Amino acid sequence: MENKVQLITYIDRFSCRNINELHQQLLREELKPLFSGVHLLPFFYPIDRADAGFDPIDHRKVDPRLGTWEDIKALSRDVDVMADLIVNHVSAESQQFLDYLEKGEKSPYADMFLTYRKIFPQGATDEDLLKIYRPRPGFPFSRFQFKDGAERFVWTTFTSNQIDIDVNSEPGKAYLESILDTFQEAGIRMIRLDAAGYAIKLPGTSCFMIDKTFEFIESLTQKARKRGMNVLVEIHSHYKTQISIAEKVDYIYDFALPVLVLDTLFHKNAANLKKWLRMSPRNAFTVLDTHDGIGIVDVASEQGEPGLIDDQDIDHIVRKIHENSGEQSKKATGAAASNLDLYQVNCTYFNAMGCDENSYLIARAIQFFSPGIPQVYYMGLFAGCNDMKLLEKTNVGRDINRHYYTANEVDESLQKPIVKNLRKLIEFRNTHPAFNGEFEIVEGGNDELKLRWSKGDDFTQLLVELNNMQMSINYSSPNGEQNLDLI
DSSP, X not given: OOSSOEEEEOGGGBTOSSHHHHHHHHTSTTTTTTOSXXXXXXXXXXXXXXXXXXXXXXEEEEOTTTOOHHHHHHHHTTSEEEEEEEOSEEETTSHHHHHHHHHGXXXXXXXXBOBHHHHOTTOOOHHHHHHSOOSSXXXXXXXXXXXXXXXXXXXXXXXXXXXXXXXXXXXXXHHHHHHHHHHHHTTOOEEEEETGGGSOOOTTSOSSSOHHHHHHHHHHHHHHHHTTOEEEEOOOOOHHHHHHHHTTSSEEEETTHHHHHHHHHHHTOOHHHHHHHHHSOSSEEEOSOOSSOEESTTTSOBTTBOOSSOHHHHHHHHHHHHHHTTTHHHHTSGGGSBSOOTTEEOSOXXXXXXXXXXXHHXXXXXXXXXXXXXXXXXXXXXXXXXXXXXXXXXXXXXXXXXXXXXXXXXXXXXXXXXXXXXXXXXXXXXXXXXXXXXXXXXXXXXXEEEEEEEETTEEEEEEEETTTTEEEEEEXXXXXXXXXXXX
């Protein structure tokens, strides 16, 4: 992947009906200079289940409403394409699981799934069950009735429609490798391992990011590399875990950055952000927003281990997000809506900042100057606001940040001054040679942030004065030192 800004989007929520229309959209004059790559959020069959495509019935089939693998291959000729490899689970309506329900242990897919008894053959103690790390309330099991009338508890980390895979079983391995083969044929350059931290279950452990999980991720990464694909691992966890994972994979998300930027701007103090940027993994993709919520666990303490931000300051940040959004984020977070993660606040990043255009532009500049390859979510590209109508319709908290844009809305958004400024920042990030050089935090007080990149005689520097919320960007050019002028 090039060291340029990438787009994260659903195909059908970007004013497009299918892959071909998205292809043409990305090639239009206003968007063509912006993105060298695109992370296509699940386009597998079907895209409109309870988890917006993250519970596919057939992971190896493009939803025919969106197009075909040939359409994906055509897109990959013009931009680098990233796709999700959902390693932890399949749909309860998948052919494999339905065959298991019908034939039980005689099914060729029986070993592909994890029952309570398979993990705990002697039964589990309260301690065993309480050790299991949970992203959502309750225990990770759902009751299923088989055709012969027997009932079993099957492992379901997220929802009862998302059936966990035994990734070490022969049918589990064959299933995942068949997806890799399909991706390779379609010209996909990078895979994002979704929910990989939950893939290994061992009794007596948390079943999350244990040593065997690292081994699994490393093994799968090697298989992807042999097929010409790099791997981006999606893990929400304590920052030290993130640093450890980064040493073993191609790329990792900098999920700490979104909250650290809010901390910096809300508290007018860059100390926590500077501390992180001095040690953050350099093989990272940076984000402020994604199709999920704003992650809190990535900066919080864990089992007595301090986080990147004091827990009381995190509480203030969360309250400030709710306040800035007019309490809309409260309606989409925690127990207020279904299918939600405990460690995330659901809100657009623009709303989280109180729709303050100056603060939002500063946040994006900080992202683009932080080490890593920047990704911009389609809602963030348009400085989108919370979609309360969609939230009310679905009662799925993350839908607050998953608006379906019309063609007119895209055209109108591209004319907004904040979006024009963001486009200018993106083009600058893509083209200035200093971003391929060395990163430096310039010393100064914590009421200011100075980030500098340099390569040979080329340089660029971001200065954010937090007390008056002003920023400036200066850079080298053939005509001498210049300032980046924004509207």
